[in-house]
Amino acid sequence: MRWLLDRVIIIQLWVLAALAIKNPIITGWNPDPSVIRVGDEYFIATSSFEYWPSTPIYKSKDLANWELYSHAFTKPSQAQLYGVPTGAGTWAPTLSLVNGKYYMASMTRWTYDPVARVWPRVMWVSSRDLKTWSDPVWGDAWGIDPSLFQDQATQKVYLNFMAPNNNADRIWGIYQCEVDVDSGRCVGEYRSLWNGTLPHTSSSRPEGPKMFRRDQWYYLLIAEGGTDDLHRATIARSTSPEGPWEAAPNNPILFNGAYGYDNLTVQSTGHATLFDTPEGESYAVFLARRKTNGTSPLGRESFLAPVQWKDGWPIVNGGEPIRLSQSFGNTTDQVSPPKPFTDNFDRANLDPSWYQLRIPYTQNFEIKKNGANGITFKPNVFGLSDRDTPAAILRKQKSLNMTFSAQLLPTKSGLGYGETIGISAYLSELQHQDIAVSGCVNSTGMCIFTRLMMNGTVEYDQVKLNSSTIPSDLTLHIRAQPLSYTLGYSLGMNGTKYWLKELSSSWLAFAPTNWFVFEGTSFAVFATGTGKPWPPHAPEVGFSRVTETYFEENIPDYDKW
Numbered sequence: 001m002r003w004l005l006d007r008v009i010i011i012q013l014w015v016l017a018a019l020a021i022k023n024p025i026i027t028g029w030n031p032d033p034s035v036i037r038v039g040d041e042y043f044i045a046t047s048s049f050e051y052w053p054s055t056p057i058y059k060s061k062d063l064a065n066w067e068l069y070s071h072a073f074t075k076p077s078q079a080q081l082y083g084v085p086t087g088a089g090t091w092a093p094t095l096s097l098v099n100g101k102y103y104m105a106s107m108t109r110w111t112y113d114p115v116a117r118v119w120p121r122v123m124w125v126s127s128r129d130l131k132t133w134s135d136p137v138w139g140d141a142w143g144i145d146p147s148l149f150q151d152q153a154t155q156k157v158y159l160n161f162m163a164p165n166n167n168a169d170r171i172w173g174i175y176q177c178e179v180d181v182d183s184g185r186c187v188g189e190y191r192s193l194w195n196g197t198l199p200h201t202s203s204s205r206p207e208g209p210k211m212f213r214r215d216q217w218y219y220l221l222i223a224e225g226g227t228d229d230l231h232r233a234t235i236a237r238s239t240s241p242e243g244p245w246e247a248a249p250n251n252p253i254l255f256n257g258a259y260g261y262d263n264l265t266v267q268s269t270g271h272a273t274l275f276d277t278p279e280g281e282s283y284a285v286f287l288a289r290r291k292t293n294g295t296s297p298l299g300r301e302s303f304l305a306p307v308q309w310k311d312g313w314p315i316v317n318g319g320e321p322i323r324l325s326q327s328f329g330n331t332t333d334q335v336s337p338p339k340p341f342t343d344n345f346d347r348a349n350l351d352p353s354w355y356q357l358r359i360p361y362t363q364n365f366e367i368k369k370n371g372a373n374g375i376t377f378k379p380n381v382f383g384l385s386d387r388d389t390p391a392a393i394l395r396k397q398k399s400l401n402m403t404f405s406a407q408l409l410p411t412k413s414g415l416g417y418g419e420t421i422g423i424s425a426y427l428s429e430l431q432h433q434d435i436a437v438s439g440c441v442n443s444t445g446m447c448i449f450t451r452l453m454m455n456g457t458v459e460y461d462q463v464k465l466n467s468s469t470i471p472s473d474l475t476l477h478i479r480a481q482p483l484s485y486t487l488g489y490s491l492g493m494n495g496t497k498y499w500l501k502e503l504s505s506s507w508l509a510f511a512p513t514n515w516f517v518f519e520g521t522s523f524a525v526f527a528t529g530t531g532k533p534w535p536p537h538a539p540e541v542g543f544s545r546v547t548e549t550y551f552e553e554n555i556p557d558y559d560k561w
């Protein structure tokens, strides 16, 4: 006990809790997880929409602790994300092994704007090491959520995906064709596989098909019910990968909203993949939301649950709903809360956990300039509200209880109105909450301003900086809690924090009418000329350091606050 106390004092900022595996296994928005086991290691790919590089792949040895391993799309020849709106881009990857090589099937959609009438395109890339990926092969089928499955009995490769029955009534279902992985062409019959378990209408969305074999059965695991609270996993089996399919007697096999349990914090459980450990234990990886007071600012995260098999059917989590307090498995403990993250931008390359929005046309930041620490921006006309690539880098918000802080580099002169450098809690180009420095509105000098976006309205407030240059210790902060975000500043990373504005976290989980939001919140550091090129007389701007501090997350099992 004495030893334990000493240890707690030494590590102060975090505790090693004896939790084994706790959910979410990958925190921060990481929807549509697809898992593959390689020996005694596991890899999960998740959707990243308009973020670049695209489609992160995480690795774990113990199922509890996951590290970012690679990104599937790192070259513009692989995915074109120019001008894509929030929610479009690339999504729903599926990892599989075909002819001894790893494949990742995915899809891209330039926009879902109904006027543009651009449809999703199915594609796949391949890799020997899950790190470096090929250019894509484009499938000639029309649909979303593609996955490749090779039948070891015949070596045939099937493309399974969600598609409309035709281009007139567009009733979506799970479709299949045998495919040539090298050309992308369907070489077998294009067939309707399964329409799921819910009433089948034009609004039904049987999606995310994953096919696997276990003993004598082929299984077809899908998601149904739409992306919101009714999202669930259902399964069918057959003696052939081509069907016919028999639905499980216990469908949906995963659905937290069932049985009146829409009061649980964990909701939207679905889009699952099943896998076995080398010891023969089965698990499901799936997406779910943590709903806090009805809202989910972190979006959809990756979850895990144990699976038992009975009479050739899977039972997820013993048939019980998923609760955050549950822990399971027999592995290394998860570190909770995680260690603080600090980036001094003192390495040649940006840490891979940083993203940009869409594919940059030109490099708009520079790190470790002239041997000094820090990141400097080459701000352009674009800002966080544009469907372009502003001079901004973003990290996913990883905890519901954390602080994101960024210390500015000092400047040699002042900023004029519109010349802006700051940080943001960013959900989309339609919804981001900024605190930044710029020339003041309606007066001379520089101001620290907050700019909050709530349903199309913008609330702008400013305080005078009282300095003709940005001082070397000015630090901007965003304190994120389950129900609120608070924006403030200090002089020095550890100086007294002055909090300027607070807003409900529901404004970081909000899609204006006619828009979708499939992502969760990220934190951005950014600079912009606000519609104008950065003027030659304006100073160089940037950040010397970014720090994330995580606190304990005591999120209740039931959404009661």
Ligand SMILES: *[C@@H]1O[C@H](CO)[C@@H](O)[C@H](O)[C@H]1NC(C)=O
Pocket: 165, 171, 173, 192, 193, 194, 195, 200
């Ligand atoms: C699925 O629904 C479509 C559209 O109604 C229908 O054409 C197709 O035969 C159905 N497929 C199966 C496997 O029942």
Ligand SMILES: *[C@@H]1O[C@H](CO)[C@@H](O)[C@H](O)[C@H]1NC(C)=O
Pocket: 259, 260, 261, 262, 263, 264, 558
């Ligand atoms: C949640 O809903 C279930 C099913 O309706 C009910 O039995 C349970 O009492 C509720 N729990 C809480 C904490 O509200």
Ligand SMILES: *[C@@H]1O[C@H](CO)[C@@H](O)[C@H](O)[C@H]1NC(C)=O
Pocket: 293, 294, 483, 561
């Ligand atoms: C929960 O959300 C409702 C609005 O849906 C709001 O009125 C209430 O104040 C929130 N509760 C807390 C504890 O913030």
Ligand SMILES: *[C@@H]1O[C@H](CO)[C@@H](O)[C@H](O)[C@H]1NC(C)=O
Pocket: 330
């Ligand atoms: C947990 O795993 C360790 C090492 O693999 C093993 O020695 C131990 O018996 C296991 N404990 C349980 C409860 O399964």
Ligand SMILES: *[C@@H]1O[C@H](CO)[C@@H](O)[C@H](O)[C@H]1NC(C)=O
Pocket: 441, 442, 460, 461, 462
């Ligand atoms: C700037 O002045 C205009 C006109 O008086 C006023 O409407 C606006 O609220 C002012 N903005 C700020 C941030 O003070």
Ligand SMILES: *[C@@H]1O[C@H](CO)[C@@H](O)[C@H](O)[C@H]1NC(C)=O
Pocket: 455, 513
């Ligand atoms: C957002 O504004 C629209 C249009 O005015 C309105 O219909 C909707 O109810 C508002 N939503 C929220 C959450 O305030």
Ligand SMILES: *[C@@H]1O[C@H](CO)[C@@H](O)[C@H](O)[C@H]1NC(C)=O
Pocket: 448, 463, 464, 465, 466
């Ligand atoms: C600048 O001075 C004004 C007036 O004294 C004060 O209200 C404001 O907080 C100061 N700004 C900062 C960033 O300290």
Ligand SMILES: *[C@@H]1O[C@H](CO)[C@@H](O)[C@H](O)[C@H]1NC(C)=O
Pocket: 493, 494
């Ligand atoms: C801020 O405080 C932390 C914890 O006390 C310390 O580790 C860190 O060095 C301090 N940073 C600065 C810039 O003083």
Ligand SMILES: *[C@@H]1O[C@H](CO)[C@@H](O)[C@H](O)[C@H]1NC(C)=O
Pocket: 401, 482, 551, 552, 553, 554, 555
């Ligand atoms: C967030 O962290 C603070 C500071 O450690 C703590 O007081 C608070 O209870 C935490 N909130 C939740 C919901 O865990």
